[in-house]
Each structure stands twice: as C-alpha cells, then as structure tokens.
Amino acid sequence: MNIAFFAPLKPPTHPVPSGDRAMARALMAALEAGGQTVTLTSELRLFDGRGDTAQQDRFFELARQETARILASPTAKDWRVWLTYHNYYKAPDLIGPVVARALGIPYILIESSRARKRLIGPWARFAEQAEAASDAAHTIFYMTMRDSQALIRDAPKAQALRHLPPFLARPDLPPASSLTGPMLSVGMMRPGDKLASYTLIAQALAALPTTTDWRMDIAGDGPARAEVAEMMAPFGDRVRLHGLLDTDALSDLYTQGSLLVWPGVNEAFGINYLEAQAAGIPVVAQDRPGVRDVVFAPMCRVDAGPAALADAMQNFITDPDARRSIGTRGRIRIGTHHLLGAATETLLDTIEGLT
Known part of the structure; x- marks a missing residue:
C-alpha cells in the first residue's frame, strides 16, 4: 500500500532535532517495517507559535499552493491512505483533508488534539482548521490519555479512535545500562x-x-x-x-x-x-x-x-x-x-x- 504522509508541525526532514521530528520519523519507519510504501508529501511547516494572523494568512496561501502541487503530482493517484501526524491549533493540517477528499481516500490523523477554547483569540482561524481536520478524519490515533478525553467528547459519530502508545523507532532494546555512571x-x-x-x-x-x-x-x-x-x-x-x-x-x-x-x-x-x-x-x-x-x-x-x-x-x-x-x-x-x-x-x- 502507498501511504501519503504529512507532518504540519515539523517535517521529518527538519534539520533541528526534537521529539516531534523523532516521532514523525518513527511513524514512517513503523509503516515501512510493515511493508508499506510511505511518501512524504510535503515539507511545508505550518507552525505559528505567536498567534500572528499575518503569518497565518501566509500559511493559508502556501498550503493552497502545496495542495495544488500535490494533486497535480503523478504519484498522487497511487496513494491509498493519507496520514497526518500532529494536527493542533498552532499547526493545523491545511492540506490533508482537501487532498484526501479530492482523491477519495481515507484521511487518518495521529496525535490530533482538540482545543475548543482556542476558537476565540489570536489562533482562532488555525483552531477552526484543526477542528475541521479532526472532524474529517476517518480514524484518529491518540498517544496519551489526556488527548483521548477531548477526542472522545467531540468525535463525530462514525469516527474511530485508536490508542497508539508512544514508541521508539527501533525493533529491539538497546544494551542495558550498567547504572554506575552519572x-x-x-x-x-x-x-x-x-x-x-x-x-x-x-x-x-x-x-x-x-x-x-x-x-x-x-x-x-x-x-x-x-x-x-x-x-x-x-x-x-x-x-x-x-x-x-x-x-x-x-x-x-x-x-x-x-x-x-x-x-x-x-x-x-x-x-x-x-x-x-x-x-x-x-x-x-x-x-x-x-x-x-x-x-x-x-x-x-x-x-x-x-x-x-x-x-x-x-x-x-x-x-x-x-x-x-x-x-x-x-x-x-x-x-x-x-x-x-x-x-x-x-x-x-x-x-x-x-x-
């Protein structure tokens, strides 16, 4: 199966290490370990950490351009599922729901959080898009019990919620520590x-x-x-x-x-x-x-x-x-x-x- 993958908060190719980058890479590795073909559809980062409406306007336009480019790609017809990692009010998925709907393929989210209180304030437009992406998902995988509470509360009737515990991108355990160092x-x-x-x-x-x-x-x-x-x-x-x-x-x-x-x-x-x-x-x-x-x-x-x-x-x-x-x-x-x-x-x- 060919799976389209997107991480709006921080793409797996980003040069700065972080937990978000590590988990994006781990998800791709987990799918590939299961014999799937994973295509990173875009490296566009849609993170607004300041609540800057001008920057959000710019991101909406960049996302529109990326969506058009992706749909025009000759590989798009091969995708069977669209999977987005970490959709939330500071980094909503502005691309996946549109592309998945146009291609007629299931749209899946991993670690999507709901924050209805953000529908008022400097992130209101982004929060609306994050909620819309959550509403559009066929399935949402949640990683923590805290996220699951709002997802369960606000889930559309037909939506499936699945627990995916956080994990390391390795097939086995590393050597055990001697426990004698600092x-x-x-x-x-x-x-x-x-x-x-x-x-x-x-x-x-x-x-x-x-x-x-x-x-x-x-x-x-x-x-x-x-x-x-x-x-x-x-x-x-x-x-x-x-x-x-x-x-x-x-x-x-x-x-x-x-x-x-x-x-x-x-x-x-x-x-x-x-x-x-x-x-x-x-x-x-x-x-x-x-x-x-x-x-x-x-x-x-x-x-x-x-x-x-x-x-x-x-x-x-x-x-x-x-x-x-x-x-x-x-x-x-x-x-x-x-x-x-x-x-x-x-x-x-x-x-x-x-x-």
Whole structure:
C-alpha cells in the first residue's frame, strides 16, 4: 500500500532535532517495517507559535499552493491512505483533508488534539482548521490519555479512535545500562517549558544533601544554552554539558547512566523517557498528564517543585537496588509495548482494513 504522509508541525526532514521530528520519523519507519510504501508529501511547516494572523494568512496561501502541487503530482493517484501526524491549533493540517477528499481516500490523523477554547483569540482561524481536520478524519490515533478525553467528547459519530502508545523507532532494546555512571538529563534548550525544566533541575541539584556524591551529564542544545550553562556553573565539574549529540554518542551516555532526571514541564510525553527506560535506567519526572503515559513506576513520578525532585533523586542515588529493580521493570515494559513492532501492528490493524 502507498501511504501519503504529512507532518504540519515539523517535517521529518527538519534539520533541528526534537521529539516531534523523532516521532514523525518513527511513524514512517513503523509503516515501512510493515511493508508499506510511505511518501512524504510535503515539507511545508505550518507552525505559528505567536498567534500572528499575518503569518497565518501566509500559511493559508502556501498550503493552497502545496495542495495544488500535490494533486497535480503523478504519484498522487497511487496513494491509498493519507496520514497526518500532529494536527493542533498552532499547526493545523491545511492540506490533508482537501487532498484526501479530492482523491477519495481515507484521511487518518495521529496525535490530533482538540482545543475548543482556542476558537476565540489570536489562533482562532488555525483552531477552526484543526477542528475541521479532526472532524474529517476517518480514524484518529491518540498517544496519551489526556488527548483521548477531548477526542472522545467531540468525535463525530462514525469516527474511530485508536490508542497508539508512544514508541521508539527501533525493533529491539538497546544494551542495558550498567547504572554506575552519572545521572543524565536530555532535552532541548529552548525558552519556555524546556528552560523551566532545566531551572527545576538546577534547583533540585542545589537541594541535594552536601554529603551526596553525584554527577550529571546533560545532552542538548538550543538558543537557551547560555542560560542553562549559567544555572549549572555553581556545580563545577560535577555537571558536564555535552551539547547536541548524535545517536551513537547519546547511546553511549545511556549505556552508563544511572538515572534520567527530566521534570517534563508541559511535555506531551517525552521521547527521552522511553530512551532511558529502554536502557533500563529509572526516571525522575513530574507527575503530570502525558508523562504518566510513558513513565510507569509511581515512585518515578513526583510532585511539582524542586524539593520533590531532589528527594526522589536522593533516594535513587543512595539505593542501587531500587535503581536496578525499577530500571528492569521499565525496560521490560518498553520492550513489550513501545518499540517498532508493537507500533507497526497497531497501525496496520486499522490501515489495512480501509482499502
């Protein structure tokens, strides 16, 4: 089957790493692992992070041009399904519903969120289009329980909703960590929620008992790197900033890491949690929607604020048996439910029945 694929928030070819890019690539890999042909229909990014109506007008025009180009493509007649990843009010799918309707093929969404409150305000037109795309979908795959609530509430009668747990684009587990190395933190360094997570980490490190022996490796880069470096400077050489790492270098960190610390402020779910647990590394994160879908042990999810983070970090630092026990359970869970094979089966169970 030939499947048309589009990711309006961030195309899989985008040069800047992120969880959205990683998941877009993972979805394509999962479909291809199931023997499907996947065509990336457009690299147009339709993300408006500021609520800028002039920019939205520009995106509407660019989408109109892309839609015409796609429909004129000689390969369009071969597509049997259109699949869009991550449709929401800041990055609505302005292309897929039109093309799918013109070609008479099923339109499917993965990780589409509903936000009716955004129908008023600077994103109103984009929110309308995101809602219209959700309404047009034959099937919506949701990744988190939080997203499912609004999708169930607002679903048209004939629409199917399916749970697709977040997953890693690999067929098997990586080598297990020795759990003897430093703590880890892995995340992009951007203003807003990401920087807020780094702020909490720095505050939690400062709250650890002075007698505690700890080190931390941080992998990530971005426009807020200077702010992160300033936060971590008081800890001297106990914190190492590695910058942006390629896949192999990041894997090397995971093979020795003892604990992943990432609060996950407003995270949708977080690929880094899956990567750490796949290596058998326990996680410390805030107990919030989205995070609960991918951080499985209750003792790994803590209340908001640096004090709770510090307490959980201290517990894991001083209890190697707990690290190993929780890490092993998380690794088993990832291997069973959050790798390529499980995702491929879930996707194809639905998609192959549509044509």
